Amino acid sequence: EVQLVESGGGLVKPGGSLRLSCAASGFTFSSYSINWVRQAPGKGLEWVSSISSSSTYIYYADSVKGRFTVSRDNAKNSVFLLMNTLRAEDTALYYCARDPSTVLPAAPLDYWGQGTLVTVSS
Amino acid sequence: DIQMTQSPSSLSASVGDRVTITCRASRSITSYLNWYQQKPGKAPKLLIYSASSLQSGVPSRFSGSGSGTDFTLTISSLQPEDFATYYCQQSYSTRKTFGQGTKVEMK
Numbered sequence: 001e002v003q004l005v006e007s008g009g010g011l012v013k014p015g016g017s018l019r020l021s022c023a024a025s026g027f028t029f030s031s032y033s034i035n036w037v038r039q040a041p042g043k044g045l046e047w048v049s050s051i052s053s054s055s056t057y058i059y060y061a062d063s064v065k066g067r068f069t070v071s072r073d074n075a076k077n078s079v080f081l082l083m084n085t086l087r088a089e090d091t092a093l094y095y096c097a098r099d100p101s102t103v104l105p106a107a108p109l110d111y112w113g114q115g116t117l118v119t120v121s122s
Numbered sequence: 123d124i125q126m127t128q129s130p131s132s133l134s135a136s137v138g139d140r141v142t143i144t145c146r147a148s149r150s151i152t153s154y155l156n157w158y159q160q161k162p163g164k165a166p167k168l169l170i171y172s173a174s175s176l177q178s179g180v181p182s183r184f185s186g187s188g189s190g191t192d193f194t195l196t197i198s199s200l201q202p203e204d205f206a207t208y209y210c211q212q213s214y215s216t217r218k219t220f221g222q223g224t225k226v227e228m229k
Contacts (some may be wrong), residue, residue: 035218037166037220044209044220044221044222044223045158045160045166045209045211045220045223046220047211047217047218047219047220050216050217050218057216059216059217060217061123061217062123095165095166101213106154106172106213106214107171107213108156108168108171108172108177108211108213109156109158109166109168109211109218110168110171110177112165112166112167113165114164114165115165
């Protein structure tokens with residue numbers, strides 16, 4: 001069974017940092033890209049970042065570029081999102097999602113975790 | 123970035139109704155359009171990919187169509203479990219942007 005489990009969320013002050021983790025199981029992790037998608041309270045989905053299977057290709061939304069850094073450790077079946085200089089508008093539920101683009105070009109996000117909540121407030 | 127615009131933002135419908143949601147891309151995305159369903163407190167669930175391909179396990183009352191910039195999600199006969207928010211997403215570009223969502227509510 002494919003599983004993605006996010007962790008690392010919490011309450012942080014504006015300007016602070018947080019590192020999210022996404023632990024994967026049930027599939028060949030090193031063959032898949034992983035995306036991060038966030039959802040502010042009561043709002044829609046916002047694509048945040050993606051990292052390819054071997055970390056060769058990394059992309060960010062303009063809203064987080066220069067502040068967030070995505071990485072992965074294929075030996076530990078995990079992806080990380082380091083979030084610096086956090087702002088109130090970064091408050092959201094952060095999901096990681098599997099992306100089969102390595103084997104299926106322009107693929108959808110076929111499996112999602114349950115999300116981890118990040119709250120940026122003083 | 124490619125902008126995705128859904129309409130309507132919300133709709134009210136009854137069980138058994140035929141429901142149609144549209145999604146427009148700011149430029150051609152060929153057929154790289156996906157649809158997701160999200161229920162309150164739950165993660166999004168993939169329904170349709172590549173504009174018209176049904177994800178495994180998704181009921182056949184869901185269908186998708188379109189190409190280029192204009193796309194449609196249709197629910198042929200709305201069921202009680204279909205009341206949810208639906209999102210389109212383009213996967214044509216590396217930054218896979220979403221529409222703003224369409225909430226399907228009970229009339």
